[in-house]
Structure formats: structure tokens, C-alpha cells
Amino acid sequence: MTTLSLGGGRVIPAKYVPVLVTACLFAAMFVVGGIRYDGFASGQVVLNVFIDNAFLLVVAVGMTFVILTGGIDLSVGSVVALSTMISATLMAGPGWPPYLVVPLVLLIGSGLGLVMGYLVHAFDIQPFIVTLAGMFLARGLCYTIGTDSVPIEDPTFTAFAQTRIDLFADLWISPSVLIAAVVVLVAAYVLHYTRLGRAVYATGGSEQSALLMGLPVGRTKIAVYTISGFCSALGGVLLSFYMLSGYGLHAVGMELDAIAAVVIGGTLLTGGTGFLLGTVLGVLVLGLIQTILSFEGTLSSWWTKIFIGLLLFAFILLQRLFSARTRP
Amino acid sequence: MTDHILRMSGITKTFPGVKALQDVTLSVRRGEIHAICGENGAGKSTLMKVLSGVYPHGAYEGEIRFEGETCEFGGIRDSEHAGIVIIHQELALSPQLSIAENIFLGNERARRGFIDWNRTNFEAAQLMERVGLRENPTTVVSDIGVGKQQLVEIAKALSKEVKLLILDEPTAALNDDDSAHLLDLLRGLRDEGITCVIISHKLNEVTAIADSVTIIRDGRTIETLDMATDAVTEDRIISGMVGRALDNRYPPHEPTIGEEVLRIEDWTVYSPSQPGRKVVDGAALTLRRGEIVGLAGLMGAGRTELAMSLFGRTYGVNISGKVFKDGKPIEIRTVQDAIRHGLAYATEDRKRYGLNLIEDIKRNVSAAGLSGLSRRGWVDEHQEYAVAERFHKSMNIKAPSVSSVVGKLSGGNQQKVVLSKWILTEPDVLILDEPTRGIDVGAKYEIYTIINRLADEGRAVLVISSELPELLGLCDRIYTLSEGRITGEVPRRDATQERLMHLMTKGQE
Structure with missing residues (x-):
């Protein structure tokens, strides 16, 4: 009974259940969409979801790291906006070249994350408060740079925005998707195959235990906020490819979308369990809701929020049941 | 015939797999200080929880008679209503509230639904006077020391018109002065007619203050001694507390030091x-x-x-x-x-501080010794798996596989995971x-065997x-x-x- 379950009835470990549920949900949405609407059931629809949400995916990857440690990062949306604003302004005004602007923006984003992580660790302040302050700070900085939308006319950026990478059979993606895919793969690798990744899971699982196991809890916390800051800045760069403008009102509320994607992807808000694949699926589910609504045509875009709201309820409930079962 | 304020008889309380109390009898005379002595885990606190309604009527067997009436407490509120107040070792005060607010917490001095602050602070001051606490009633509790917090607890008990006051290890966290003050206060309360039951490890205090003492061992009442007539010394209490024969619950071991x-x-x-x-x-x-x-x-x-x-x-x-x-x-x-x-340290609270309960055996085992299993930050998962498998066998961890979640294992197997984790770091100490806390007898023997083996390996x-x-x-x-x-x-x-x-x-x- 304890040994022979390898053959026919393989049991799925409980930790994979939420990811599987999300995957099934995504598949079901796709099938329903395909039945209801003409032209929905094509590979390009899925790829378009990626194209339209590449920046969100990158931001959500950073958020996954933070949430896995049991923290939260509310500053991501503002950092995205700040990144678009800095890139646009530096290229428009002094005419800095993109290969200087992009690294600078990434550096600023990571730096902001580093400072927030340090505050969380060194002064033992709740991440919610620290990153809330970071959120106001970054958003405020956008407006000190400029209150209007700044267009991006740099040829490299516009070229990037218009490039199509052709795949087989008429399918195509944008360079942003490629970048996002690389980010996801690297992040998944780091989470599952490095000591940093282990420390992230262990910190989220039980911070006290992790400390007494000699894991570098402090460094890990600082690292995840830095990673999240970097991802937000990179997300900002991708958003400027997509929008071709910098604006203080870009990405308002994106932190909540990112958190929603991570949670729908099955990562526990209390930390310790979750997978990057889940986050990817979470972003896809959010994107597919929007796609379905645009195919529907008559519904207002607020229905997106309503569906996301309902989904979040469902998933939090699922996690509750799931964690109630594992913790006696 | 002596006047007993409290008689507990035939109290038996079972937890899954353990008989915490077995046919315990406790009789407390009116107006005395009655000490309860026993080793850690003898069942003293469980008995007090039965008495104060933490374990409600029906969760235990036996009878409680208080003031001559049979009591069936459904919760702490019932026992407090009857006049029994328990002060736990970990004080139950709300640290950010004032002394006065704490004293009347849940029992507020109110008029038509609004709190009457004048009356609250005035009555608090009176109670504080009674327990000898010289502070402003509006002082926040976290600003005063543990000794004074203890007094706040007693003042709170007095505000509920307590007849029987139970103190669980009241002086464990206090310094000598505060302890002495507390003991004086208890004598004063006794003279006012309040009966006290005190659980204490400090036998010098017990002999100094108690009028009678009940000794509990292994969940049974051993004896009740009257301090006045039985000429009780600390030695007398100790022999009652420990009198138990050793059997071979321990594997034989010849040390090579x-x-x-x-x-x-x-x-x-x-x-x-x-x-x-x-x-x-x-x-x-x-x-x-x-x-x-x-x-x-x-x-x-x-x-x-x-x-x-x-x-x-x-x-x-x-x-x-x-x-x-x-x-x-x-x-x-x-x-x-x-x-x-x-160095390696396996904590007393392995669930909270020793393990990541939501992770599997493999990752818990490797957590502390990860540096040995990785190169330049990359974890060698094959080696990790092999190591976990090795411990799975050598420590006889009873789990279907090394991918089983640690939170679902029994206490003994969790402890083996903790030990595996530390052995992997190759400790000398x-x-x-x-x-063996919270581990059943069979698994204890296994843990002892492992400890002997660790010593034989020169640690x-x-x-x-x-x-x-x-x-x-x-x-x-x-x-x-x-x-x-x-x-x-x-x-x-x-x-x-x-x-x-x-x-x-x-x-x-």
C-alpha cells in the first residue's frame, strides 16, 4: 500500500494541484472561446496574449520571487512607469542612445528594489509598508520628470516595436515576448536549481527555521526585492516598446495585476510554495479573459476586472482548502 | 470536618495516545495557599486547565465541586463567573493597552454602552493599591516590567471578585525582589480570605509560603502534605516528585570518550x-x-x-x-x-523552528548542508536526492519517499529529518x-540509538x-x-x- 503506487494510479503531489487547476482553466477558456467565436482557436491568439502582456509577465516573475519569500512588492507598477518616463525623456531630450538608457533604467529599478529590500530586512518593517512607500516615491518621481506623455521616436525603439519574429505557419511574436521568455526561463532555473532559489522557498516556508538552518535569510530578502525591481524596470522597457511613450500614468494598478497573476498561478501569498510556470499560466489566464471580452465585442472592459475578481476569490478559496488539508 | 472550597475527584484526561491525568484528586481548604508540585510534564498545568474550563466539561472524566456545588464549566467565562481565576505563566495582557484598560478588559466599567473612563481609572487605582502596584493607571502595560505585569494580572483577578486564584509558575520570570513582593502579596490575599493555588518549581518558595502541598507525578496524585503537621522539607517534596524506577527504555551504550x-x-x-x-x-x-x-x-x-x-x-x-x-x-x-x-542545534520546537513543514523530506534534509551539495550556487539535484535517500534508509524515516511533505510525518520521523539535516553538515558538536518531546515511546528508543551512534562516531x-x-x-x-x-x-x-x-x-x- 505504501510502496506500490507507481504503476497505474500515480498520485499527483498536492503542491502541483493549484498549477494544474490553472492550466485546466486556461485550456477550458481556450476551448470555450474556440467554440463561441470564429477565428479564436488559433495559435496566434495565444501568442497575441503573450505579445500584449510580455511586460506584465516580466513584472510578475519578479513578484513571484517576492511572494515566495512571504513578502509583497507594491512598487512594481510605479517602477514600470518611472522606467518608461526615464527612457522616453533621456532619448527625447538629450538624445541618449538606447544602449545607455536601457542599462541605466535597469540599474535604477534594481537600486530601488535593493533599497526597499534592505529596509525590509535591516529594520524588520513589513514589506507592505516599505513597498507602498516605494510605490508613492516612484510614481511621484515620474511627475517631477514631466506631467505629460513623452513620445519615443528613437529608431532602435521603434524598430523593436515593429519587428515581427516569424515562427512556423504564419505565427509570429514580438522581440518583447522573446525577452520575457528568456526572463522566465532564467528565473525558473534560478528558483529550482540554485541555492538562492532554495533559500527563497525556505524563507517563505518558515523564516525562523530558515534562520536556524543557517540560510542567509537577510541576503535572500534583499535579493528578491532587487530582482523584483530589476524585473519591473525591464517590464518598463518592454512597455515603452509597446506604447512608444513614457508617461507617469502608465501601468497604474499593474502591481495588483501582477499579484493576481501570481496568486492565480497557485503561489501561496504566505510564501513557500508556488512555481514560475504557474505565474506564466496566471498571466495567460488574465490575458485570455481580455481577449475573450474583445471577441465578445459588446461587453465593457470592466468585465475583465469582474472576472479577475471572481477568479481571485476562487483561487484564494482553493488555496485555503489546500493549505487546510496539509496543515493538521 | 474541614471546610474545603474545592474538591476535584477522579479527574482523568486523555489526549490521543496519552493519559495526561489519571484519577487525580485535589482538595483545597478555604483560605489556604495550596501548592502543586511535580516534574515538567507531570500534569499540573493540564489539571489547572481542567479546573478553569479550558478543557470544558465532557472533555475529561471526574467531578469538580466548588463551594459545595458540582461544577460543569463550559469555558473560562463559566469558571471566572464562579470565582476561579487562573493566571498563566505566559501573561495574558494586551501590551498596548493601559493598566486600567487591561484590568477591566472584557469586564468594562460602562454606562449605557459607553466606557466610563473616570470610574475605570478610579477603580483601577483602588485595585492597584490593593496589590501594591505604584503606577499610573493609564500607563501602557508594555512600559512596565514583568513583575508589575504580574501584579496587573492579580489586580484583574481581584476585579472579578475572585474566590480561588490559581497562579501557574508566577515567579518563574521574576527577579528576587519581585518574587518576594509577590509572595507577600499572596499572604496578604490569603488573610483577606482568598484561596490560592500555586504551581511552582521553586521549592524554597513552596516551603516558605504554602499551607499544604499536593504532589503529582505521571498524571496521578501521589500525596497531599500539610505543611504544619507533616514537617515538610524540600527533600520530602523532591522524593515525592521523582520516586519512579528506571526500566530499560534506553539502549545500552559504552562510551569511548x-x-x-x-x-x-x-x-x-x-x-x-x-x-x-x-x-x-x-x-x-x-x-x-x-x-x-x-x-x-x-x-x-x-x-x-x-x-x-x-x-x-x-x-x-x-x-x-x-x-x-x-x-x-x-x-x-x-x-x-x-x-x-x-556546531549543530536541533530546536525544542521542531515544527516552528526546525523544519519547513510545507516542503518535502529531501529539501529539508539538504537545507543546512546545501553548500556541500552545490557548486557556485547551483544545487546538484541528483546528489541531493542520493543524500536524502541515504538518510531515508539509514535513519529509518518512515515515509513513502523522500518527496513526501514533512508536515505529514509523525513527530519521531520529523525529528529524524531534523537530525539528518544536521548530520549532513558533519558537525563535531x-x-x-x-x-524526544512529543514523540511516542518506540520512536524515542530509535532516537536514543541514533544519539548513541552519533557519539560513537566521535561527535x-x-x-x-x-x-x-x-x-x-x-x-x-x-x-x-x-x-x-x-x-x-x-x-x-x-x-x-x-x-x-x-x-x-x-x-x-
């Missing part, structure tokens, strides 16, 4: 929450290879604090003293340092804090335990700790429970 591996000198640790209070005071210990050394002490003696302060300063402030490893002085500032110097093992028989059955040498000081060092052949208990209850001169 080698050289000194760890020595600490003049180790002093201050409490992080109460500035100025020494939790460990000038302790000195020596551990040798192949030796199992016990550390005995009552609750609050500073055992865990000593271990944790040594293990990378995970407890305490202003830690001072010297540590020698293999004769050379070393500095241990962080847990990483401790692991690098070959293992500090095991309550290694030094320091076992901290509240169970004296365990220390006597397992250790080659036993240190006793009392109020932060090492009060004795007893080799196995000279060690008896009575002798250890004497040393453990020895107060500071």
Missing part, C-alpha cells in the same frame, strides 16, 4: 525583552568527543537560551564569554559561523534540545531535556542549570534524580 572538542567559559547572556536580566550567568561547560552530556534544568532555567546564544547568537543580547573549539578560541557571530565551526552530543530519567538513561555526564547558573556537574555513576533535582532547584545564594 576522547579529547575535549568544545568548551565555553564565563558565558553570560542578557534577556532581549527585559534589559538587565541575566538569563545565563557565567556558565562554563566542556564537551568531549564521543561523550553524551546532559543539561538539566527546570523551565525558565535558561537551557534553551544557553544553547541558542551559543548557536550563532540566535537568542539574547550582550552575550559575553569565551568559546574554545578543539582548544582554540573561536568567535561565533552567526548561524553560518556556527555551522562552519561544526550536536546540541539536541528536547530531542560530542549535548542533550537538553526536561525528563530526568531520559538524561539519566542516556548521558555520560550531566550538568544542572538553575536560574542561568551551572549549579552542578554529575557523572553518570553518581547521578540520581534526587541529586539532580536538588541541584536544579538550588536558588542563588
Whole structure:
């Protein structure tokens, strides 16, 4: 009974259940969409979801790291906006070249994350408060740079925005998707195959235990906020490819979308369990809701929020049941 | 016929697999101070929880008669209504509220639904006067010391018109002055007609204050002694507390003791929450290879604090003293340092501090020794799996696979995971804090066998335990700790429970 379950009835470990549920949900949405609407059931629809949400995916990857440690990062949306604003302004005004602007923006984003992580660790302040302050700070900085939308006319950026990478059979993606895919793969690798990744899971699982196991809890916390800051800045760069403008009102509320994607992807808000694949699926589910609504045509875009709201309820409930079962 | 305010008879309380109380009888006379003595885990606190309704009527067997009436308490509110108030060892005050607010918490002085602050503070001041607490009623509780907080608890009990006051280890966290004041206060309350039941490990206090004492051992009432007529001494109480024969619950072990591996000198640790209070005071210990050394002490003696302060300063402030490893002085500032110097510490609360319950066996086993399983930050998963499999077999961890979630294992198997985790770091010194707490008898034997094996491999093992028989059955040498000081060092052949208990209850001169 304890040994022979390898053959026919393989049991799925409980930790994979939420990811599987999300995957099934995504598949079901796709099938329903395909039945209801003409032209929905094509590979390009899925790829378009990626194209339209590449920046969100990158931001959500950073958020996954933070949430896995049991923290939260509310500053991501503002950092995205700040990144678009800095890139646009530096290229428009002094005419800095993109290969200087992009690294600078990434550096600023990571730096902001580093400072927030340090505050969380060194002064033992709740991440919610620290990153809330970071959120106001970054958003405020956008407006000190400029209150209007700044267009991006740099040829490299516009070229990037218009490039199509052709795949087989008429399918195509944008360079942003490629970048996002690389980010996801690297992040998944780091989470599952490095000591940093282990420390992230262990910190989220039980911070006290992790400390007494000699894991570098402090460094890990600082690292995840830095990673999240970097991802937000990179997300900002991708958003400027997509929008071709910098604006203080870009990405308002994106932190909540990112958190929603991570949670729908099955990562526990209390930390310790979750997978990057889940986050990817979470972003896809959010994107597919929007796609379905645009195919529907008559519904207002607020229905997106309503569906996301309902989904979040469902998933939090699922996690509750799931964690109630594992913790006696 | 004596007037008994309380009679508990035939009290039996079972937890899954354990009989915590068995046919316990307790009779308390009106207007006396009645002490309850017993070893850690003898069932004192369980008995008090039965009495105060924490375990409601129906959750136990037996009868409680209070003031001549049979009581069936459904909860703490019922028992408080009857006039029984319990003050737990961990004080139940709301730290951010004022003294007056705390005194009347849940019992507010209100008029038509609004709190009458004048009356609240006025009546609080009166109660504080009664218990000798000279503070402003509006002072926030977290701003006053533990001793005064204890008085707030008593004032709170008085506000509920208490007839029977139960104090669980009231002086465990207090310094001598505060303890003396508290004992005086209890005498005063007795003279006012309030009956007190006091649970205490400090036998000198018991003999000084109690009118009678009931001794509990292994969940049974052993005897009730009248201090006035029975000429009770501390020795008399101790022999009642420990009188129990050893059987072969411990695997035989012939130690091969080698050289000194760890020595600490003049180790002093201050409490992080109460500035100025020494939790460990000038302790000195020596551990040798192949030796199992016990550390005995009552609750609050500073055992865990000593271990944790040594293990990378995970407890305490202003830690001072010297540590020698293999004769050379070393500095241990962080847990990483401790692991690098070959120290390992398995905590007493393995669920909260020793394991990541939502992860699997494999990742828990590898957590502390990850540096040995990885190169330049990348974890070698095959090696990790192989290592986990090795421990799965050698430690006889009963789980379907190394991918089983640790939270679902039994206590004994969880402890084996904790031990595996530390063995992987190749420690020279293992500090095991309550290694068999919450583990059933069969698994305990396995854990003892593992501990013996660790010693035979040339490691030094320091076992901290509240169970004296365990220390006597397992250790080659036993240190006793009392109020932060090492009060004795007893080799196995000279060690008896009575002798250890004497040393453990020895107060500071």
C-alpha cells in the first residue's frame, strides 16, 4: 500500500494541484472561446496574449520571487512607469542612445528594489509598508520628470516595436515576448536549481527555521526585492516598446495585476510554495479573459476586472482548502 | 470536618495516545495557599486547565465541586463567573493597552454602552493599591516590567471578585525582589480570605509560603502534605516528585570518550525583552568527543537560551564569554559561523523552528548542508536526492519517499529529518534540545540509538531535556542549570534524580 503506487494510479503531489487547476482553466477558456467565436482557436491568439502582456509577465516573475519569500512588492507598477518616463525623456531630450538608457533604467529599478529590500530586512518593517512607500516615491518621481506623455521616436525603439519574429505557419511574436521568455526561463532555473532559489522557498516556508538552518535569510530578502525591481524596470522597457511613450500614468494598478497573476498561478501569498510556470499560466489566464471580452465585442472592459475578481476569490478559496488539508 | 472550597475527584484526561491525568484528586481548604508540585510534564498545568474550563466539561472524566456545588464549566467565562481565576505563566495582557484598560478588559466599567473612563481609572487605582502596584493607571502595560505585569494580572483577578486564584509558575520570570513582593502579596490575599493555588518549581518558595502541598507525578496524585503537621522539607517534596524506577527504555551504550572538542567559559547572556536580566550567568561547560552530556534544568532555567546564544547568537543580547573549539578560541557571530565551526542545534520546537513543514523530506534534509551539495550556487539535484535517500534508509524515516511533505510525518520521523539535516553538515558538536518531546515511546528508543551512534562516531552530543530519567538513561555526564547558573556537574555513576533535582532547584545564594 505504501510502496506500490507507481504503476497505474500515480498520485499527483498536492503542491502541483493549484498549477494544474490553472492550466485546466486556461485550456477550458481556450476551448470555450474556440467554440463561441470564429477565428479564436488559433495559435496566434495565444501568442497575441503573450505579445500584449510580455511586460506584465516580466513584472510578475519578479513578484513571484517576492511572494515566495512571504513578502509583497507594491512598487512594481510605479517602477514600470518611472522606467518608461526615464527612457522616453533621456532619448527625447538629450538624445541618449538606447544602449545607455536601457542599462541605466535597469540599474535604477534594481537600486530601488535593493533599497526597499534592505529596509525590509535591516529594520524588520513589513514589506507592505516599505513597498507602498516605494510605490508613492516612484510614481511621484515620474511627475517631477514631466506631467505629460513623452513620445519615443528613437529608431532602435521603434524598430523593436515593429519587428515581427516569424515562427512556423504564419505565427509570429514580438522581440518583447522573446525577452520575457528568456526572463522566465532564467528565473525558473534560478528558483529550482540554485541555492538562492532554495533559500527563497525556505524563507517563505518558515523564516525562523530558515534562520536556524543557517540560510542567509537577510541576503535572500534583499535579493528578491532587487530582482523584483530589476524585473519591473525591464517590464518598463518592454512597455515603452509597446506604447512608444513614457508617461507617469502608465501601468497604474499593474502591481495588483501582477499579484493576481501570481496568486492565480497557485503561489501561496504566505510564501513557500508556488512555481514560475504557474505565474506564466496566471498571466495567460488574465490575458485570455481580455481577449475573450474583445471577441465578445459588446461587453465593457470592466468585465475583465469582474472576472479577475471572481477568479481571485476562487483561487484564494482553493488555496485555503489546500493549505487546510496539509496543515493538521 | 474541614471546610474545603474545592474538591476535584477522579479527574482523568486523555489526549490521543496519552493519559495526561489519571484519577487525580485535589482538595483545597478555604483560605489556604495550596501548592502543586511535580516534574515538567507531570500534569499540573493540564489539571489547572481542567479546573478553569479550558478543557470544558465532557472533555475529561471526574467531578469538580466548588463551594459545595458540582461544577460543569463550559469555558473560562463559566469558571471566572464562579470565582476561579487562573493566571498563566505566559501573561495574558494586551501590551498596548493601559493598566486600567487591561484590568477591566472584557469586564468594562460602562454606562449605557459607553466606557466610563473616570470610574475605570478610579477603580483601577483602588485595585492597584490593593496589590501594591505604584503606577499610573493609564500607563501602557508594555512600559512596565514583568513583575508589575504580574501584579496587573492579580489586580484583574481581584476585579472579578475572585474566590480561588490559581497562579501557574508566577515567579518563574521574576527577579528576587519581585518574587518576594509577590509572595507577600499572596499572604496578604490569603488573610483577606482568598484561596490560592500555586504551581511552582521553586521549592524554597513552596516551603516558605504554602499551607499544604499536593504532589503529582505521571498524571496521578501521589500525596497531599500539610505543611504544619507533616514537617515538610524540600527533600520530602523532591522524593515525592521523582520516586519512579528506571526500566530499560534506553539502549545500552559504552562510551569511548576522547579529547575535549568544545568548551565555553564565563558565558553570560542578557534577556532581549527585559534589559538587565541575566538569563545565563557565567556558565562554563566542556564537551568531549564521543561523550553524551546532559543539561538539566527546570523551565525558565535558561537551557534553551544557553544553547541558542551559543548557536550563532540566535537568542539574547550582550552575550559575553569565551568559546574554545578543539582548544582554540573561536568567535561565533552567526548561524553560518556556527555551522562552519561544526556546531549543530536541533530546536525544542521542531515544527516552528526546525523544519519547513510545507516542503518535502529531501529539501529539508539538504537545507543546512546545501553548500556541500552545490557548486557556485547551483544545487546538484541528483546528489541531493542520493543524500536524502541515504538518510531515508539509514535513519529509518518512515515515509513513502523522500518527496513526501514533512508536515505529514509523525513527530519521531520529523525529528529524524531534523537530525539528518544536521548530520549532513558533519558537525563535531550536536546540541539536541528536547530531542524526544512529543514523540511516542518506540520512536524515542530509535532516537536514543541514533544519539548513541552519533557519539560513537566521535561527535560530542549535548542533550537538553526536561525528563530526568531520559538524561539519566542516556548521558555520560550531566550538568544542572538553575536560574542561568551551572549549579552542578554529575557523572553518570553518581547521578540520581534526587541529586539532580536538588541541584536544579538550588536558588542563588
